[in-house]
Amino acid sequence: MIHLIVGNxxxxxxxxxxxxxxRINGVVFSIDTWNNVLFLPDxxxxxxxxxxxxxxERSERMMLELTHQLETIKTDAILDLGLSKxxxxxxxxxxxxxxGYTIKLHFLDVxxxxxxxxxxxxxxxxxxxxxxxxxxxxxxxMETWFEKPTEKELSDAFVISE
Numbered sequence: 001m002i003h004l005i006v007g008n009x010x011x012x013x014x015x016x017x018x019x020x021x022x023r024i025n026g027v028v029f030s031i032d033t034w035n036n037v038l039f040l041p042d043x044x045x046x047x048x049x050x051x052x053x054x055x056x057e058r059s060e061r062m063m064l065e066l067t068h069q070l071e072t073i074k075t076d077a078i079l080d081l082g083l084s085k086x087x088x089x090x091x092x093x094x095x096x097x098x099x100g101y102t103i104k105l106h107f108l109d110v111x112x113x114x115x116x117x118x119x120x121x122x123x124x125x126x127x128x129x130x131x132x133x134x135x136x137x138x139x140x141x142m143e144t145w146f147e148k149p150t151e152k153e154l155s156d157a158f159v160i161s162e
Contacts, residue, residue, distance in 0.1 A: 001076045001077075001101070001102045001103070001104060002067060002076070002077045002079065002092065002095075002096050002101055002102070002103045002104070003017075003020060003026065003076060003077065003078045003079065003103075003104050003106060004079050004081075004083055004089060004092055004103065004104070004105045004106065005017050005020075005078065005079060005080045005081075005083070005106050005108070006082075006083045006089065006105060006106065006107045006108065006149060007107060007108030007109070007110065008084070008110070008112075008115060008142055008143070008146040009115060009119060009134060009138070009139055009142040009146075010110070010114075010115030010116060010117075010118040010119040010122075010134070010139070011108035011109075011110040011115055011118075012108050012110065012118065012160075013080050013082070013108060014028075014030055014032065014080050014129040015128075015129055016106065016108060016160065017030065017078045017080040018129075020078055020106070021078055024076050025074070025075050025076055026075065026076035026077065026078045027066075027070060027075060027076070027077060027078065028078045028080055029063045029066070029077060029078065029079050029080060029081070030080040030081075031056060031059060031060075031080065031081045031082060032080075034059045035052070035055065035056070035059075038055070038059070039052075039055045056081075060081065060091075063077070063079065063081075064095055067095075067101075068099070071099070071101055079092065084142065084145055084146045084147060085145075085146075085147050086147050086149075086150065086153075089105070089149070089153065104156075104157070104158065105149065105153055105154070105156075105157040105158070106157065106158045106160065107149050107153075107154060107157050107158070107159050107160065108160045109148075109159055109160065109161045109162075110161070110162045111162060112143065114162050115139075116139060119134045119139055122134070
């Protein structure tokens with residue numbers, strides 16, 4: 001099974017994904033970790049959103065290949081990729097459908113105030129889920145970038161509210 005972990009910045013996606021991993025037979029793919037390890041050390045000041053999106057696309061191609069391998073050994077893939085846009089989520093639904101895999105959406109529906117509080121705390125404490133600092137500008141950008149899942153997407157989803 002493929003688990004899509006969806007929520008805006010600071011909603012607790014990585015924490016939730018790691019808790020889910022403990023409950024099921026699963027492997028977590030966290031895009032923040034991949035970005036931090038593979039790409040951020042090479043990022044220049046002039047590199048913007050397109051630079052990140054291209055690297056995320058490359059990472060996801062590898063994750064999909066690894067998901068095939070996990071499905072073969074009946075191990076769940078837990079995709080902690082942000083999945084901020086409907087089209088991005090649709091890409092993984094189509095992948096699952098094309099390959100006969102089961103997919104489950106987990107939506108973390110958390111208020112903006114709670115998410116901002118968590119982000120600021122994570123920036124300061126640099127705990128287990130800290131990969132990089134999320135600035136106020138980054139947080140504000142994600143408020144306009146994120147597309148809440150549609151009613152149809154949520155019809156068979158797990159919805160986790162604060």
